[in-house]
Structure formats: C-alpha cells, structure tokens
Amino acid sequence: MSKYILFLFFAGCALGLPAQTPAPLVSRIAFGSCGHEDKPQPILDTARMHRPDLFVWLGDNIYGDTRDMRVLREKYERLGAKPEFQRLRQSCRMLATWDDHDYGWNDAGRHYPYKQASKEIFLEFWGEPADSPRRKHEGIYTSYLFESGGRRVQVILLDNRTFRDDLRTYRGELHREGRFFYPLDYYPHETPDSTLLGEAQWRWLETELQKPADLRIIGSGTQFGISYNGYEAWANFPHERQRMLDLIKKTRANGVLFITGDVHYGEISVLHEPGLYPIYDVTASGITSTWYFATPNDNRIEGPVMDNHFGQISIDWTQTDPLITMEIFDIRGNQRVEHQVRLSEISFGK
Secondary structure, X not given: OOHHHHHHHHHHHHHOOOOOOOEOOOOEEEEEOOOOOOOOOXXXXXXXXXXXXXXXXXXXXXXXXXXXXXXHHHHHXXXXXXXXHHHHHHHOEEEEOOOHHHXXXXXXXXXXXXXXXXXXXXXXXXXXXXXXXXXXXXXXXXXXXXXEOOEEEEEEEOOOOOOOOOOEEOOOOOOOOOOOOOOOOEEOOOOOOOOOOOHHHHHHHHHHHOOOOOEEEEEEOOOOOOOOOOOXXXXXXXXXXXXXXXXXXXXXXXXXXXXXXXXXXXXXXXXXXXXXXXXXXXXXXXXXXXXXXXXXXXXXXEEEEOOOEEEEEEEEOOOOOOEEXXXXXXXXXXXXXXXXXXXXXXXXXX
C-alpha cells in the first residue's frame, strides 16, 4: 500500500463524521493558513502541544499555482508526507477550505478552468466522505456541528473562489492613495451584482445561519473584517460584505466570529455595524509564509504578528456566560495576541 493511500485512509479517520452529523462539543479550535509544501512546518507541532480539538486549514494549504492537475496532486502528497502534518493529523480532527494557491492559481476566481478537477483533488486529499453534501454541489463550502450539554458550536467554511467575479485591477501606472505606501493591486466593485460567494452559496448560508447555535465560527480564505488595503479581501466586494452583515441581522444568528488567512501575518480586526454586535475577524496566516509589512487596517485591534504563527479560539463552557479567548501564538510558543469577549457580547440577546 502506498504512503499516499495510507495517508488518505488516516485522513478520513481524522476527519471523522460527515459534515452534518453532530460531533461532541469543542472548546479549543486552532487554525492557520499559508504553508508551503516544500518547507518545514514546525508551527504544526507548536499547535499540537496546545491540544486543540480541531485544526482548521484556511487556505493556501499548498502553493499549487498550476494548470497541471498532476502537479497539484503531487504538491498535496508532499504536504501529506510531512511528519509534522501527520503528527497533528493524528492528534486532532482537521477541517479545511481553500484560498487561491491551493484552488489552483494566484488570485483566481470563477474563471479558473480547472476548478472542478481541483475540487476533486482537494476532497480526496482531505478525506471527504463519499456521501458528503460537499460532493453534491458546486464548490467546497460546508458546515459542521459540535454539541453537548445543551451547547452547540457551528463551524461554517466558505468557498470564496469557485463563484467569485474577477477582481478590478489597476492597469498601467502604479496607484497609491493617501496613506498607502505601496502599489495597490485592486479596487472595489461598485455595483451590487458583483459576487464573491454566488447565489447558491448565499442561499445555503442563510439556511445554515437559521440553525440554532451558541457560537458560529465562519472560516474564509480571505480577510473579512479589514478596511480596504488594495489587496485581496472582502473589502473589494463591499456589497457582498454588507450582505453578510445584513444576513446575520436578518437571521438573528448569534455568536458569529470569523477566522481568516491569506496575508502572511496575523491580526484581529473588528467591524461595528448598526443593529449588530461586533464582528471579530481573527487572521492567522503564516504556517511557513511571512511578509515584509502589514497593510494599514483601520479595523485592527490586535497585532500584527509577522512571524510564523497559528491562531486559536478557546471557549470556557463552564461559565454561565462563556468566555471566548482569541489568541495568536508564534513559532516559539509565545502568546503574541489575546482578546477576550463574553458570548453575550457577540449575541443579540433576548
């Protein structure tokens, strides 16, 4: 039996129950993104030492960047063969979504011609069950439920690639605006018919947000809560981001908290919207990748962390009003970011 087949067998065991089957309640969720398959990933061992119940891969889990599906598959194989990846996989359940580089091409959206083949390779690698709802619709969006003792956590993983319109690109001269000290790549869509998630995924998401849950962790490959910075982010689709906020208000969905990746540094952002509790976005992006600078972000309240790191959400369910702790730990195991809120602070109340 090949090492890859063995990996797939154990990956299926690690993923465990189908997405819609409730699993036992979780209290510690680790997450990260942006790991190159050819580089050592010791941060995974650092995360494992924290004994998370889950580890969520938020995209750029490999750097595929190819139109050759053999190359894409081989790069997943190199990730799966890493001892540190295998140790983490054996210690906790893994969930995953993608961003552009593991989708297949830098900054790609719905026009990437190999998205269906890429999806099949993604689902195979992450051990998605044959009867999973994820295999029955276009794209890889999905959700999971974890519950015990009258408490419920919902983990929603979005697909921000398969249906996304092309970005609006600056062409010709370099553009800098105001306080930006670097060339800007993209500028926001101005029309409400621009889409990031696509109508089918929006309809599904509305149904998911109507399900009862105390805490809802929404994973997105690109950042949700930051202000415009000229790079990839929900800020390039302001109508879509507002649609998300409006949908949370419409469904009265309590406990929404975003975890995101992509940018090669870590931070916490928060959005304030009339008629809605604060929407936090914890970005962990640096399993192997780092960046030279952090972009301006009016919504940043913690960070940036420029070293390799992972993020963690911990929930103390023993308290009447559970305490939620958002953290970022660096490669040395140092806690670099901590922010705490009560569950009631990110809920509509009675």
